[in-house]
Amino acid sequence: xxxxxxxxxxxxxxxxxxxxxxxxxxxxxxxxxxxxxxxxxxxxxxxxxxxxxxxxxxxxxxxxxxxxxxxxxxxxxxxxxxxxxxxxxxxxxxxxxxxxxxxxxxxxxxxxxxxxxxxxxxxxxxxxxxxxxxxxxxxxx
Numbered sequence: 014x015x016x017x018x019x020x021x022x023x024x025x026x027x028x029x030x031x032x033x034x035x036x037x038x039x040x041x042x043x044x045x046x047x048x049x050x051x052x053x054x055x056x057x058x059x060x061x062x063x064x065x066x067x068x069x070x071x072x073x074x075x076x077x078x079x080x081x082x083x084x085x086x087x088x089x090x091x092x093x094x095x096x097x098x099x100x101x102x103x104x105x106x107x108x109x110x111x112x113x114x115x116x117x118x119x120x121x122x123x124x125x126x127x128x129x130x131x132x133x134x135x136x137x138x139x140x141x142x143x144x145x146x147x148x149x150x151x152x153x154x
Contacts (some may be wrong), residue, residue, distance in 0.1 A: 019105045020044035024052075034073040040114055042066075044103045046091045059088045064127035082133035086119050 024045045026032035050058040064083050070079040090113060100106040112118055119128060123140050128134055 018104070020048045024048035027069065027100070030065065030068045030072070032065070032069055034069055038105060038123045042088070043087065043091060043113055044107060044111075046088055047095065047103045048094060050088070050092050055092050058092075059085065062088060077134065080128070080134045080136045081136050082123065082128060083119060085137040086122060087113070103154050123132075 016121075018041075020041070023032060023041060027045055028049070035088075046062055048064050052058070053061060064079070066084060067079045070076050091110075094110050094113070095106065098106075098109060100109060107114065123133075123138075126139055127140055130138070132138055
């Protein structure tokens with residue numbers, strides 16, 4: 014396997030703004046999320062991760078790849094799974110939550126067009142429980 018798997022080093026590099034995008038696979042994204050969330054209070058960890066990921070996409074010249082909704086969703090799922098399980102290390106977490114590594118896993122929670130929207134890229138978007146049921150969204154005050 015050619016992928017770097019020193020997730021603790023990658024997490025420190027992401028937080029410092031020195032992580033290189035090459036080899037930063039989806040598995041590595043989740044591994045780094047686990048490392049950061051295991052060392053920080055959940056909201057502080059989410060902020061560190063999101064800032065680092067945004068900085069990484071900007072440095073790579075692809076700021077449009079940052080998606081606030083996808084980022085918050087995966088961080089929330091990671092934190093939830095961590096709270097509900099006892100994992101010896103990052104690899105144990107990843108192996109025990111292989112569904113998070115599957116393409117399209119967020120489609121269980123969000124319609125594809127929501128995830129792909131400009132709004133979802135800019136801010137975390139929440140989808141009502143009745144999304145897709147044809148019911149109109151509640152009026153905003």
